[in-house]
Amino acid sequence: MNMLDDEDDQSFHATRDSYSHLSDVEWDAVERMGSTMGIHAVSVMLEALNRDAQYATIAKFTQNELDAVREKVALLHQQGSQQSELLREQGVQQFELLRQQQAAADDAIRARRIDDGEMQVAFAQSNLAGRAKTWALGLKLHDPYAFGSLEVFKSRLRQTFEPPRAEFRARTELLKLKQGKRDVHAYAQHIRHLTSCISSNPVDEHTLVSLFMQGLADGPVKTHLFRLELDSPEQAISIAEQV
Numbered sequence: 001m002n003m004l005d006d007e008d009d010q011s012f013h014a015t016r017d018s019y020s021h022l023s024d025v026e027w028d029a030v031e032r033m034g035s036t037m038g039i040h041a042v043s044v045m046l047e048a049l050n051r052d053a054q055y056a057t058i059a060k061f062t063q064n065e066l067d068a069v070r071e072k073v074a075l076l077h078q079q080g081s082q083q084s085e086l087l088r089e090q091g092v093q094q095f096e097l098l099r100q101q102q103a104a105a106d107d108a109i110r111a112r113r114i115d116d117g118e119m120q121v122a123f124a125q126s127n128l129a130g131r132a133k134t135w136a137l138g139l140k141l142h143d144p145y146a147f148g149s150l151e152v153f154k155s156r157l158r159q160t161f162e163p164p165r166a167e168f169r170a171r172t173e174l175l176k177l178k179q180g181k182r183d184v185h186a187y188a189q190h191i192r193h194l195t196s197c198i199s200s201n202p203v204d205e206h207t208l209v210s211l212f213m214q215g216l217a218d219g220p221v222k223t224h225l226f227r228l229e230l231d232s233p234e235q236a237i238s239i240a241e242q243v
Helices: 024-037 040-048 050-110 117-126 128-143 150-161 166-176 185-195 205-215 220-225 233-242
Strands: none
Touching: 024 040, 024 050, 040 205, 050 117, 050 150, 050 185, 117 128, 117 150, 128 150, 166 185, 185 205, 205 233, 220 233
16 A cells, blocks of 8 residues: 555545656655655645645655755765864874974984984884884884985885875975074974975075074074074074074
């Protein structure tokens, strides 16, 4: 028996045969209306309407269904976009932490005067944690010579974990960087950190010297550096930290 057959009230017989003027698609919509509004209510409504009104009512119901589906899809898309944005932000934050760890490792390597390439890589690798540590250990197990030098190690690390547009953000930040209230060492570390993030089209050393000097806070250090001819950012940083 069709779902719109009303066994309890013989006044209504909303069967498929009774509405043969409706297409199969329209009748399917009528049955969905019955599931939503109740079989008896739909039967009463159809009995009270002429054919044109029935067509219009069914069309409106179908349109409402489509609108509801579109709204649901739009909501799912919005939620998906928000989730993607959240994951992207988490990726940026994780990579930022990774870069800070590597900047600290570079600083320690210089301070301890570690010149051997393998020792430099081992020391930098020891500063890794989480996914980055697992990734590095997996590569070394597969190929003990996966990291031929510290530069190779850092390059592969960036290629694996750097989120999209991270290099663009680093370059933009570098161009606007100022010392502010930080000491010279902290300011220099920030510049080193940002510079290490720019690999596809590195900033040349003379430009880095200019950026470092321009970003220094006004005072004796900046005045002294502007009197000198400096060849590299490391030379400028070394002198600035001694003044």
